[in-house]
Amino acid sequence: MASNNRNLGFEFFKGFFKENPVLVQLLGLCSVLAVSNTVVNSISMGIAVLFVLFFSSFVIGLVKDLIPSEVRIPAFIVVIATFVTIADLFLKAKFPDISKALGPYIPLIVVNCIILGRQEAFTKKNKLLPSIMDALGMSAGYLIAILLMGIIREILGFGSILGFRIFGSSFKPILVMILPPGAFLTLAMLIGFMNFITRKE
Amino acid sequence: MVRPLIIFIAAAITNNFILTYFLGLCPFLGVSAKVSSAIGMGFAATFVMTMTAIITNVVDHLILRPLHLDFLQMIVFIFVIAVLVQFVEMVIKKASPSLYKALGIFLPLITTNCIVLGLALLGAMRNYNLIENTFFGFGAGVGFTIALLLISGIREELEVRDVPKALKGAPITLLIAGLMAFAFMGFSGIITLQ
Amino acid sequence: MRKEYRMIIVLTVIIAFAGSILAYTYVSTQEAIQRNLDNSKKTALLSVVKGTESYEEQVIDDKTSILTAKGSDGSVLGYGVMITGGGFQGAIKLMVGFNPSGDTVLGIEVLENVETPGLGNRIVEDGFKKQFEGTTPPIEVLKGQKPEKKSQVQAITGATISSKSVAAIVNNAQKVLKENLSGETGKDSLEVKVEGYLQKVMPGVRMEKRGSLYFLEEEGEILGYGIIARGLGYSDSVAVFLCVDTKVSRIEDLLVLDGSEVAVNRTKFEEFSQKLKGKALPLNIKGVEVVTGATVTQDAIISAVNTGFEILKKEIKNGIK
Numbered sequence: 001m002a003s004n005n006r007n008l009g010f011e012f013f014k015g016f017f018k019e020n021p022v023l024v025q026l027l028g029l030c031s032v033l034a035v036s037n038t039v040v041n042s043i044s045m046g047i048a049v050l051f052v053l054f055f056s057s058f059v060i061g062l063v064k065d066l067i068p069s070e071v072r073i074p075a076f077i078v079v080i081a082t083f084v085t086i087a088d089l090f091l092k093a094k095f096p097d098i099s100k101a102l103g104p105y106i107p108l109i110v111v112n113c114i115i116l117g118r119q120e121a122f123t124k125k126n127k128l129l130p131s132i133m134d135a136l137g138m139s140a141g142y143l144i145a146i147l148l149m150g151i152i153r154e155i156l157g158f159g160s161i162l163g164f165r166i167f168g169s170s171f172k173p174i175l176v177m178i179l180p181p182g183a184f185l186t187l188a189m190l191i192g193f194m195n196f197i198t199r200k201e
Numbered sequence: 202m203v204r205p206l207i208i209f210i211a212a213a214i215t216n217n218f219i220l221t222y223f224l225g226l227c228p229f230l231g232v233s234a235k236v237s238s239a240i241g242m243g244f245a246a247t248f249v250m251t252m253t254a255i256i257t258n259v260v261d262h263l264i265l266r267p268l269h270l271d272f273l274q275m276i277v278f279i280f281v282i283a284v285l286v287q288f289v290e291m292v293i294k295k296a297s298p299s300l301y302k303a304l305g306i307f308l309p310l311i312t313t314n315c316i317v318l319g320l321a322l323l324g325a326m327r328n329y330n331l332i333e334n335t336f337f338g339f340g341a342g343v344g345f346t347i348a349l350l351l352i353s354g355i356r357e358e359l360e361v362r363d364v365p366k367a368l369k370g371a372p373i374t375l376l377i378a379g380l381m382a383f384a385f386m387g388f389s390g391i392i393t394l395q
Numbered sequence: 396m397r398k399e400y401r402m403i404i405v406l407t408v409i410i411a412f413a414g415s416i417l418a419y420t421y422v423s424t425q426e427a428i429q430r431n432l433d434n435s436k437k438t439a440l441l442s443v444v445k446g447t448e449s450y451e452e453q454v455i456d457d458k459t460s461i462l463t464a465k466g467s468d469g470s471v472l473g474y475g476v477m478i479t480g481g482g483f484q485g486a487i488k489l490m491v492g493f494n495p496s497g498d499t500v501l502g503i504e505v506l507e508n509v510e511t512p513g514l515g516n517r518i519v520e521d522g523f524k525k526q527f528e529g530t531t532p533p534i535e536v537l538k539g540q541k542p543e544k545k546s547q548v549q550a551i552t553g554a555t556i557s558s559k560s561v562a563a564i565v566n567n568a569q570k571v572l573k574e575n576l577s578g579e580t581g582k583d584s585l586e587v588k589v590e591g592y593l594q595k596v597m598p599g600v601r602m603e604k605r606g607s608l609y610f611l612e613e614e615g616e617i618l619g620y621g622i623i624a625r626g627l628g629y630s631d632s633v634a635v636f637l638c639v640d641t642k643v644s645r646i647e648d649l650l651v652l653d654g655s656e657v658a659v660n661r662t663k664f665e666e667f668s669q670k671l672k673g674k675a676l677p678l679n680i681k682g683v684e685v686v687t688g689a690t691v692t693q694d695a696i697i698s699a700v701n702t703g704f705e706i707l708k709k710e711i712k713n714g715i716k
Contacts, residue, residue, distance in 0.1 A: 026230060026371050030315050033223040037512060071402045074283065075409050081276040082413040086420050089272065093427035096435070100507070104322050107275050111315040113227060157513065175513040179386065180221050184379030192372035199367065216484065272421035273414065389484065
C-alpha cells in the first residue's frame with residue numbers, strides 16, 4: 001500500500017520537473033510559444049490542457065481494453081477531439097474574451113503531442129489511477145512551463161504582470177518579447193537553462 | 202485573381218506558419234538537421250496540405266455547414282486528414298516506388314502534425330472559398346518548406362561549430378528560429394491581408 | 396473477419412457517443428455564445444453612439460451591417476456601421492458611430508484585430524480611438540505631426556499601416572452608410588430637417604433656396620432670410636439654421652441642427668437656442684447665459700450664428716433679390 005502510494009506520488013510529480021513535457025520532452029511547443037505572451041493567456045491555456053488531458057486519460061483509461069489496438073489511434077483522437085470541442089465551446093460561451101485571445105490554439109490542443117503522446121506512452125499500458133495521476137502531473141508540468149514563459153514575456157514585453165504595471169513609467173517595454181521572435185528566444189533560454197541544471201546533477 | 206495570390210504570399214512569407222503561428226514545430230525540430238530530409242518533408246507536407254485545403258473546404262461547405270454540424274468540424278477534419286494521408290501513401294506506393302521511398306517515411310508524421318489541422322481550421326475560420334483555400338494550403342506548405350530548408354542549412358553548418366553544451370539540439374534551433382522570425386518580420390506589411 | 400467487425404463497431408460506438416455529447420454541449424452553449432455576440436455588438440454600439448436604448452440591424456453583406464441607434468423616445472441618435480477591412484496582419488473589424496446625417500464620426504470601437512501586439516495592436520487604445528471622435532471623413536492620417544483639421548488623425552508611432560487601415564475602414568464605413576441613407580432621404584439631410592422644422596413652427600411660410608440663402612415668404616411677401624452655418628465645437632462642428640428679419644439685424648429663429656455633442660445634450664441646447672431668439676446681431680458672447688458643462692459647444696453655436704450673419708449680410712449687400 002505504502003509503495004503504491006509512493007508510486008502514485010511519483011507518477012504525479014515526475015511531470016513537474018524531471019519529465020516536464022515542454023522543457024524536457026519538447027512536446028506541445030506550438031501552443032506554449034503562441035499564447036504565452038501574457039500571464040492570463042498562459043493560465044487559460046494551461047487549464048484548458050489540464051481539462052482535456054485529465055478527461056481524455058480518464059475516459060481512455062476506462063475503455064482502453066475494449067478498443068482493438070489497430071484502431072486505437074483514431075479512437076483516442078475522437079475522444080480527445082470531443083473534450084477539446086467541449087472546452088472550446090465552453091470558453092466561447094463563458095469567457096468570450098479569452099476564447100478570442102487564444103484563437104485557433106484551443107482547437108489545436110487536439111493535435112498537441114502531449115495529449116496523444118501520454119495516451120500512447122502511459123494510459124495504454126497502465127491502470128486507471130496511475131494514468132490519472134500521470135495526466136494531472138503532466139498538465140501541471142505544462143502549466144508550469146507556459147506560465148514561466150508568460151511571466152517572463154509579459155514582464156519584459158509589457159512591463160506588467162496580469163495587467164498590473166510593475167515598473168515605473170521610465171521602463172521601456174522590450175516589444176519583441178511579445179512578438180514571435182521573443183517566444184522562440186524565451187523558450188530556447190528556458191530549455192537551455194533546464195539542460196544546464198540537469199547536466200550538473 | 203489578386204486575392205488568392207495575396208493569400209498565397211501571406212501564408213508562405215509574411216504569416217509563415219512556423220515562424221508566426223508556431224505550427225509544425227515538431228518536424229521543425231526533428232527533421233531539420235539535414236537538408237535532404239528537410240526537402241523530402243517539405244514536399245510531402247506541401248502536397249498533403251494543398252490536398253487537405255481542398256478537401257476540408259469542400260467537406261465544410263457542402264456537408265458540415267448546410268447540415269449545421271459545425272461542432273463536428275474538428276473531428277471530421279482530423280478524420281479527413283488521416284484518411285487522406287493514408288490514401289496518398291497508397292497511391293504513391295503504387296504509382297511511383299521511388300517517390301514513395303523518398304517521401305514515405307514522412308507521411309505518417311504529417312497526420313498528427315498540427316500544421317495540417319491548423320491550416321484546415323484557419324481556412325474555415327477565415328471563410329475562404331475553394332480557390333482561396335487551395336492557395337492558402339499551397340502557400341502554407343511552401344512557407345513550411347522554406348523555413349525547414351533554411352534552418353536545416355544552418356543546422357548542418359552548426360554541426361561543426363562550438364555550441365555551448367546546454368544549448369545543443371533544441372535550444373539552439375529555437376534560437377535560430379527566433380532570429381529567423383525576426384528576419385521574416387521584415388516582410389510583414391509588403392502585402393495586406395483582407 | 397470478426398476482428399474487422401469489432402473494429403468497426405467499437406469505432407462507430409465511440410463516434411456516436413462523442414457526436415451525441417458534442418451535440419448536447421453545442422445546443423446548451425449556443426444560446427450563451429449568441430448572447431455574447433449580441434452583447435459585444437450592443438456594448439460597442441453604445442460606446443460609439445451614446446445614449447442608445449435600442450437598435451435595428453440592416454445587414455448589407457457578410458462584412459458590413461448598419462445599426463440604426465435609437466434613443467428612449469425612438470428618435471434616431473445615429474448609426475453604427477459594423478465593418479471589416481484589411482489591416483497590416485489580417486482583418487480588422489470596427490464599429491464606427493456616425494451622427495444622424497452620416498457626416499461626422501461619433502466614435503470608433505475595434506471589435507476584432509490581429510495586428511502586431513504592442514505596435515499595430517495599439518489601435519485598440521483609447522488614445523488612438525478618441526482621435527476619431529468628431530472627425531469628418533474622408534479622414535487623412537498624419538505621420539508624426541499633430542492633426543489640425545477635423546478630417547485628420549495622427550498615426551501611432553511605428554504602426555502607420557495599421558493606423559491608415561483603420562482610417563480607410565472608417566472612410567469606407569461612411570461611404571456604405573451614405574449609400575444606404577441617401578436611398579431614404581434623397582436630399583441633404585440638414586435641409587430636410589430645416590424644412591420639417593419650418594413646417595411645424597410656421598405653417599403657411601414657403602421656403603425658397605437661392606445659393607446658400609433661404610428666402611422665407613408668405614403670400615409673396617418676404618418675411619426674412621435663413622442660412623445654414625457651422626461653428627467649430629469641442630469635438631465636432633455644430634450646424635445651426637439661422638433665421639433673421641428682413642433688415643438682418645436680429646435673430647428671428649434659431650435651430651441647432653447637428654453635432655455629436657449636441658446629440659448628447661439636445662434638450663439643453665434647444666433651450667439655449669430659444670433664449671437667443673430676438674437678440675441683436677452680431678451676438679455678443681458676454682451677454683448670454685452659459686450652458687453648464689458645455690461652454691465650448693455653446694461658443695460653437697454662437698460662432699456659427701455670427702458666421703451665418705456675416706454671410707447673410709454680405710450676400711444681401713451684393714444685391715441678391
